Amino acid sequence: MSVQPTPGPPPGGTPPAETPSETPAETPSEAPGGSPGPAGGRTATLRPARPRWRETLRLLAGNPTAAVAAVLLLLIVLVAVFDEPLAPQGANEIDVAGRLQPPGLEHPFGTDDLGRDVLSRIILGASVSLRVGFLAVLIALVVGSTIGLLAGFYGRWVDDVLMRVMDMLFAFPAVLLAIAVLAVRGPGSGNTALAIAVVYVPIFARVTRASVLGVREEVYVRASRSVGAGDLRLLTRHVLPNAAPPIIVQTSISLAFAVLAEAALSFLGLGTQPPNPSWGLMLAEGRGYIELAWWIAFFPGMAIFLTVLCFNLLGDGLRDVLDPRQRTLMGGGGR
Amino acid sequence: MTAPLLEVDDLCVRLRTPRGPAAVVNGLSYTVGEGETVAVVGESGSGKSVSVLALLGLLPTRSATVTGRALLRGEDLLTLPDDRLRRIRGAGVGMVFQDPMTSLNPVLTVGRQLVEGIRAHADVPRPAARDRAAELLGEVGLPDPRRALDRYPHELSGGMRQRVMIAIALSNSPSLLIADEATTALDVTVQAQILELVERLQRDHGTGVVWITHDLGVVAGIADRVLVMYGGRCVEDGTADDVLERPAHPYTRGLLGALPDLALDRDDGELATVPGTPPPPTDLPEGCVFWPRCPVRGDPRCETEQPPLAPVLRGGHGHDRREPPHRAATWCGEDEAPARGSGAAAAGRAP
């Protein structure tokens, strides 16, 4: 399951059933003569609304769950960055005499079958797991968003060709696609990031395309076009900033799944290779000792779980803040 | 004079919103007689829809607090137990909503939606309810009502859908019909047909009607009496003639002054109204709710004291005792400024 992308955009297959709750007759009314008619209750902004970071942060701070998640994530990232000084022992300090020691004062999370300190390996593994996750999402974000931007902005055959290719990638089960990439490229951290990125490219492409389509026709784009602004300028100055919120939300959620996927692939022996400490790999190593020494597998799993949870909670918080449709939902029958 | 059909007394509605508590309706009182049409007029956000939803307990119970009294034939709707109130919804009071596109369930047939309404209040077998449903559809003017029963809402035009809504609202012969912006989403010719239909049904069945709208053309066409709402309050009420021809409140005058002459092309549909926007119910002004937008403010009390709803003094015109009084809540009524645009608004006409 780990790499299942579902909580992002619904992978509803193909367009016709993608938004089933929409009444077909609901065509946005385009006001004639270029007057900015409110289409579908959505007021056209005359200036590009830049993502308001300050406002976003303030609202996010008002959401305790997301705020706690953000702080925890910051801590996890700090641990990953300053891993060496923080770890009580080296990742591969073998101590055969002190093997399989239960959690205690000397080894808070116990030791593994080679007597390595589990806590130290978790701390040192953080950077491996996070680095692969961030790299994968970065690749997927850049490649996928570019594809989505081009498809959404140019439409017509560009859209058709690009999105059909994305559909093909989407037709592969996520884990299998990643496994296939690793089967070709061979195991290892870099290839793992690449494999996960391949899975997420079509998702970013879809999300970006959808939000670009939403802003493409807005007044200011048409206005800028009429004064002769070039495509590149339009894209970077107007379309991208306005299409950004869903992409930001998708990034946070994708990070969660990238960390999970890295762990899963390493667990399967295809990702990070021993003796490097990766959380998924540690779980795989501890699995054989589960009845003898539960802590070897338990604590790395906990680390994965907490990290993924924080990314997801942050993503949900960001969605509440950045996606106004969710916020208006609570108004209900108020009017 | 017999007891009115509906008597609303000091209705207040408070809603909890993400932006804090909102005083949406503030001490609204009015009556509707048997067979009478009362138009409630105001801009969006004036609290007019909420005020009727509150009567039937259709506001979210968790976030809404409703106080006051609302007697329907002597029974207070606001204190009725849920089950009793449910029996009044649909049977005693029928409702028609603004958007016939979304107000019907898209995945159930028209017939089913009528039949379930009928059977919720009368113990009739399904075939009989279907017959009645077809009869109702015929009455509201749907061609081929039998076949229409098996249609889905999206297969009908907007006007037809609104006719279906009216059929549903009338299916249990309610004594009161509440129409909440029922013609707003329709184009002008269809609007006229729907208004005509409601008038005819009202004549035939003697139904009292509360017609909520922001469209003064509609008001002129159908209302016996008019109630103008602003900031959750009634700022003026009286007979349609009084309010439309001799508006006393600056807000009503503004609305009427802005009423496009019907001879002109009504291309914008909306009334262009008074400058500014209504105050948010989370942040109502001190004093008269209207003063921040008022073109004629000047009385020292405007910014400090809410004017009471008081009878309008009319020099020269004797007041007809049988008519309900013409009242307005304003400090400026006493010096009786001539109503702007009253001449244009006067020629009471059906839209």
Place this chain on the structure above:
Amino acid sequence: MTGYLLRRTGQSAVVLAGVSVIVFALVHLVPGDPVRLALGTRFDQATYDALLARSGLDQPLVQQFFGWAGRALTGDLGVSFRSGDPVTLLILERLPATVTLAFASLLVALLIAVPLGTVSALRPRTVVDRAATVFSQFGISVPDFWMGIVLILVFAGTLGWLPTGGYVPLGEDPLGWLQRLIMPAVVTGVVSGSVITRFVRSSVLEALGSDHVRTAEAKGLPRRQVLTWHVLRNALLPLVTVTGVQLAYLLSGVVVVEIVFAWPGLGQLALQSVQARDYPVLQGAILLFALVFLVINLLVDLLYTAIDPRIRR
């Protein structure tokens, strides 16, 4: 309607064609000689030549592709580099285990998600609602393999109620079959279920706030009737889509869980073929998964047009 059906099927066929090109390309993207890699240390020229000829890798690329795709259409996916068995046979052997687990997981997922999502939407901010939120957040974030290992530790190790893993056919040992099915089905069911719970919750909330529900209430329908016919019916229609997507995902092999519970399904086969560099098997498995995914999505779309009157044309 027929036009839509044809267009939709055509789209799927195009995507499938593209997928098959990608799957075919897989073998050729591997650096080096895949046959040689597969043979590893057991290398002798005769075996090598035979395998190369059998796999057709000595032919020109285009000819290879059409030969491979043409045989795939007739159900011949080639032979395993390792065992020499037909790939189709290997896949068919694994199919029952995977299908069993997929449907059992979906059952668990729906049994949790539909009631939990519905109740939490109907009673927002209550204990049930909070529980649903916590559950779905847990299920979405938990590494399934870790959850599997913890379950094994508790139920197979400490309590000793269930076997640690494996698979026996239902016909041979019904009780053993069930005992071995429970844990993997719960793990994947919880993960799938958390996704569906979220969906059900927001779907019911949306339906609750819709205008036609207000109409139904204004008609004076009993609360129960409003909920069943106007809220739940409308809210659960789109559930068909989500359930279909989940089923497609579950059927395409829950690799990691199959490994944890030694469940001999397609995911395990795929992983083994990667480890053994048995490319024909991997190709066959991936092609099948993609096919399953496309067919289920197609079916879901068609089913949806059948049950939602709005989409009928």
